Amino acid sequence: MIRVGLIGAGYIGNVHLEQLVRIGGVQVTKIVDNTIELAKKAATKYGIESYSSDWKDVVDDPTIDVIHNCTPNKYHFEINKRALLAGKQILSEKPLAMTLEEAQELWELSVKKNAVTGVDFCYRYYPVVQEAAARIRNGDLGIVRMVHGTWFQDWLSMETDYSWRLEKAENGDSNVMADLGSHWFDLIQYLTGQRITEVIGDFATLIPTRKKPKSQVLAFQHIEEVDSEEFRCELEEYAAVHFRLEGNIPGSFTTSQVCNGRKSETAFEIYGTNCSYAWNHKDATRLWIGHRFKANEELIENANLMYPEAAQYAVLPAGHPLGYHDAVKHLFEDFYSAIENGAGAEDTMQRPTFFTGYEEMRILAAVLKSVRNRSWETI
The missing domain is CATH 3.30.360.10 (Dihydrodipicolinate Reductase; domain 2)
Incomplete structure (x- = not known):
């Protein structure tokens, strides 16, 4: 079972949660939002075992395998970088960072760590x-x-x-x-x-x-x-x-x-x-x-x-007809298949990675x- 920590319980965080519960072999075990009421609400709705208002509680947790970063843009770089340094696989919302320099650093670090990464370019x-x-x-x-x-x-x-x-x-x-x-x-x-x-x-x-x-x-x-x-x-x-x-x-x-x-x-x-x-x-x-x-x-x-x-x-x-949630689910399935297959930091146009976010x-x-x-x- 791949254990997931999700950061950001607003609109897009709930979109992520809706699709994660549809994917086999994946379990969200911790959710974080700086508004604790939102974190608690999501944890209750989706049966998540713990919640917090501090994103470091997820990134630094050794039992968490994957981070879903659903925060506003200003948090993307710091969270993604610390997660990579902690050895996590990461699926981030877009844009990847606030600046080109930050995005390049994240891509290069993901290669150094050979991490499976994703960016939610779901369309x-x-x-x-x-x-x-x-x-x-x-x-x-x-x-x-x-x-x-x-x-x-x-x-x-x-x-x-x-x-x-x-x-x-x-x-x-x-x-x-x-x-x-x-x-x-x-x-x-x-x-x-x-x-x-x-x-x-x-x-x-x-x-x-x-x-x-x-x-x-x-x-x-x-x-x-x-x-x-x-x-x-x-x-x-x-x-x-x-x-x-x-x-x-x-x-x-x-x-x-x-x-x-x-x-x-x-x-x-x-x-x-x-x-x-x-x-x-x-x-x-x-x-x-x-x-x-x-x-x-x-x-x-x-x-x-x-x-x-x-x-x-x-x-x-x-x-x-399939819809928006299904498109997100398809992206997630490709991401988690890459983890299961040990894809690492591959550069592919088929699946959006941190290199895609850098581009x-x-x-x-x-x-x-x-x-x-x-x-x-x-x-």
């Missing part, structure tokens, strides 16, 4: 996204010509909306690009098999003054009538990036969290010499396939019609530099 684990990647690898798309995508949400569209992600001290130098952009660029690099080489970015803070509640607010929680104070926001809720993939392939990406009516619409479009692929998170079981001289197609998640490497993730009969921080650092300089920047 690549939807079955039809896996199918698009398999088709591209097998040449069905032809040569990639261009890439486009968006990610729109509305949970920060009012001045009364607040999140720790809007504060530099908690989150780092970027909000929406670090949060949603890291997910989207992971998707594109995984799908195409090509790495981002150049970027030019544009950021905007659309609601510069907000009302910050004096009491704790969890992710995606909307509270209107609370005691609050004025908060000056320095980070962006809008970002647009033009980029080039290897081979000088052009692409563009736009994201924002202030788009009323858009809850979490993640989309990509990949245009090739033979056909085109498009996917939108709101219709996550459908892959659009575009043609010029014959009717367009739509593949609905179905293991019988998919490449074997993608079909392994379509675990229900056709017509029984995403390289992209973010280049975008931030581009925004400051208003120029193209090389990665």
Whole structure:
């Protein structure tokens, strides 16, 4: 039995817990949150034997094999580094760290310790996204010509909306690009098999003054009538990036969290010499396939019609849709299989590791530099 300690009992921590109870051979034995009430609530709900408000109680526990780091960004580096030094395997939330230098140190340390690591880039684990990647690898798309995508949400569209992600001290130098952009660029690099080489970015803070509640607010929680104070926001809720993939392939990406009516619409479009692929998170079981001289197609998640490497993730009969929790579960299963197989600190595009997190921080650092300089920047 692999013994797990989880740090951070907020929104994403509960997502992790929901999936960990579905995986055989894994047991969460300790949970930590700096708000002890949240730790106790999660421990009671999931039957976890102990809880604490000090993350060191988990990292320094010799009986714990794996750490799930579900904390805000400012804690990622310290917790991940101490866990690696303690000989733990680690699955961390993204972004991997607050700075590129921190992310590089974590990747290099994971190699030195030969640790199995993971970063929760879960969107690549939807079955039809896996199918698009398999088709591209097998040449069905032809040569990639261009890439486009968006990610729109509305949970920060009012001045009364607040999140720790809007504060530099908690989150780092970027909000929406670090949060949603890291997910989207992971998707594109995984799908195409090509790495981002150049970027030019544009950021905007659309609601510069907000009302910050004096009491704790969890992710995606909307509270209107609370005691609050004025908060000056320095980070962006809008970002647009033009980029080039290897081979000088052009692409563009736009994201924002202030788009009323858009809850979490993640989309990509990949245009090739033979056909085109498009996917939108709101219709996550459908892959659009575009043609010029014959009717367009739509593949609905179905293991019988998919490449074997993608079909392994379509675990229900056709017509029984898998969702966000299942994508997270698939990532976790790959992570724990790597532990069982003694994979160590392997560098693979198939499974997101600390190297993947480091790569995403390289992209973010280049975008931030581009925004400051208003120029193209090389990665």
